[in-house]
Amino acid sequence: MGIGEPTPLRGAFASFEMKIVLSELLNHASLRVEPGYQPAVARRAITLCAKGGVPVQLVAPVAAPDRPLAPEATP
Numbered sequence: 001m002g003i004g005e006p007t008p009l010r011g012a013f014a015s016f017e018m019k020i021v022l023s024e025l026l027n028h029a030s031l032r033v034e035p036g037y038q039p040a041v042a043r044r045a046i047t048l049c050a051k052g053g054v055p056v057q058l059v060a061p062v063a064a065p066d067r068p069l070a071p072e073a074t075p
Contacts, residue, residue, distance in 0.1 A: 030059040 034055040042051035 028062050031056045032059050
C-alpha cells in the first residue's frame with residue numbers, strides 16, 4: 001500500500017534527504033576504493049558513471065567531537 005503517485009515535490013524532498021545522508025556519511029567516515037578495482041564506464045543520459053557502482057572500504061570511522069566512538073567501534 002503506497003501513498004499515491006510520485007510527485008516532483010516528493011522527489012525533490014527525497015533527493016534533498018539523500019544529499020544530507022551522504023554528507024553525514026562522508027563527514028563521519030574515511031572511505032577508500034577497494035584495491036585492484038578497475039572501473040567500467042557506463043553512459044547515463046548525458047553523463048558517465050561507473051558501471052555497477054564503485055566498491056569502497058570503510059578505512060576508519062571518524063568520531064564527531066560531541067559523539068566519541070564507542071570502544072568496540074574503533075578499528
